[in-house]
Amino acid sequence: MCGIVGYTGPLNAGEVLLNGLSLLEYRGYDSAGIALFDDQDISVYKQIGKVKELKDRCADITDVSHCGIGHTRWATHGGVTNVNAHPHKVGKVTLIHNGIIENYHDLMERYKLASALVSDTDTEVAARVIEHYYQELQDPKAAIWKTVSELRGTFAFCVLFEDVPGVIYCIRRTSPLIAAATPNGAFAASDVTALLEYTREFFVLPEDTLAVLCPEGAFLEDAAGNAVAPEMLTVDWDVESAKKGGYPWFMLKEINEQPRALQDTLLPRIENGLPDFTEEQIPDDFLKRCKQVCIVACGTAMYAGMVAKALIEPLLRIPVSVHVASEFHFSNPLVDDDTLMLVISQSGETIDTLDALRLGKEMGATIVSVVNVKGSTIARESDYVLYTHAGPEQAVASTKAYTVQIATLYLLGCRMAMVRGKMSEEDAREFVQNLLQASEYEQQVIEENNDAIQEIARHIIQFDDAYFIGRGLDYSFSLEGALKLKEISYIHAEAYAAGELKHGTIALIEEGTPVIAIATQEPVYRELLSNAIEVKSRGAYVILITKKGAHAPKKAYDVQLTIPDVDDRFTGFPTAVCLQLLAYHASNEKGLDVDKPRNLAKSVTVR
Ligand code: M6R
Secondary structure, eight states: OOEEEEEESSSOHHHHHHHHHHHHGGGOOSEEEEEEEETTEEEEEEEESOHHHHHHHHTTOOSOOSEEEEEEEOOSSSOSOTTTSSOEEETTEEEEEEEEETTHHHHHHHTTOTTTOOSSOHHHHHHHHHHHHHHHHOOHHHHHHHHHTTOOEEEEEEEEETTSTTOEEEEEESSOOEEEEETTEEEEESSGGGGTTTOSEEEEOOTTOEEEEETTEEEEEOTTSOEEOOOEEEOOOOGGGGSOTTOSSHHHHHHHTHHHHHHHHHGGGEETTEEOOTTTTOOHHHHHHOOEEEEEEOHHHHHHHHHHHHHHHHHHOSOEEEEEHHHHGGGOOOOOTTEEEEEEESSSOOHHHHHHHHHHHHTTOEEEEEESSTTOHHHHHSSEEEEOOOOOOOSSSOOHHHHHHHHHHHHHHHHHHHHTTSSOHHHHHHHHHHHHHHHHHHHHHHHHHHHHHHHHHHHHTTOSEEEEEESTHHHHHHHHHHHHHHHHHOOEEEEEEGGGGGGTGGGGOOTTOEEEEEEOOGGGHHHHHHHHHHHHTTTOEEEEEEETTOOOOGGGOSEEEEEOOOOGGGTHHHHHHHHHHHHHHHHHHTTOOSSSOTTOOSSOOOO
């Protein structure tokens, strides 16, 4: 949940680290710090608050350093204080860490550290154990190997030793860490976003492998000291894609990028008008013979899975289940060799999702993941990967990743329906055509509805609660709409299957309570209107989302928002954009930090 960056080489390390931290800030933003080699000494600068505040604190550094490490924190162990911020310097050892050391308490007792600790962090315990072994063994590599052999939990470490200027030692277990060697020095980072200015070629540090970074390169070795060859990866993201590009917030930029992201994700997988996964080598044979589909994911990715289920299950007539990844282990899941497990994750690093993937694999499922970040752990541990091509998503609130996840799952569902004889080639072609047009529907909403949505947002921010209702596919869209609103505007928002209202929830409706009623599905349109009328007659302020041209009586709504008149199966794309804009404007109108909502981090790599 933290962002890590390390650099050694001819450039100004302070600048490289601070810029890298700004780009990684979405991973954690309660405090930040850097450590810089300065002749034989290491200086540490830490600051609670955003990276901007660390930059201000570092503004008067005059010496140019050529080697250092930096960290942006999402607090787990210990509160948000300067002392708890990373890097942690203990004797000759300076360390940054992403992850959680589960046995920190045992280590504290074993090495009698209680009275020495100055922070409340598990990281300082690790730093003190490395320092202990460094004093004993006088060898940086041996000290690190000895320490990690005693650690339980997850970690990505970058370590400096005061006696070894210009060198960064990196090692990880589960937590992400990548590295790159370039003519301009060697880099380490939590993800490639921080490196785009310098390189697009990198490697994922293999677990329990030591990387030694020096200006001449990045060298890997295993615990026995054998050299390990890195597996190089290349991304096609450019440096501009990780910047705001004139938009006030990343979230608004990313909402606007959706039409393009959808095309980029779909087009490489369409051959002769039909879905084609030859590139990913997903065998039709398995798509044809699997007996159930099991979807696991967290948050927005899980809601993308809910949309996929609503489409795929009726189409294929096999069971499709959606699991909250963090609950998967405890649900004694019904998974076997005949299960297609779809694992959805923008970052590819969400630990709960990764745990579920590993369990599913153990139980014999075939894993197909839908992932946005190349080389991420979930991608690497899957049998097959369907990369979404959304480009880097920086705002904590997921937007473009969600719509491309749905598009990818739709395409896969279509292929499965074809090979299972549930959809004719002609129908599949029509389906794919509709899917490709979804980017136009998204664009129309961006162009036509933005101002009206801003007005609605201005109205709803006066209230503490809001409800989203829908039926069928609309219900799955409403779940994501509620999550988006609550996570960035802090308005309490809940989604309900509209028919459930009268079984309890309707008691919450008061004069003016905003209710966003999604009515894009023809077979349940009348029923949904009745539900809208029920809440409006009890005082709710109803925002009704319908297709253009759909008739709704005045008594069913206060404001009507329309999306293009498209086939029911594809209304999710323009509807998602409406709901994202609503959350965006609500947050912005409240003067909040749209991209970095309180208490959250983009990539959740702790359990
Ligand atoms: O990287 P992932 O897709 O695995 O992340 C899953 C969730 O943490 C993520 O979707 C989260 O719910 C977002 N903040 C929602 O906007």
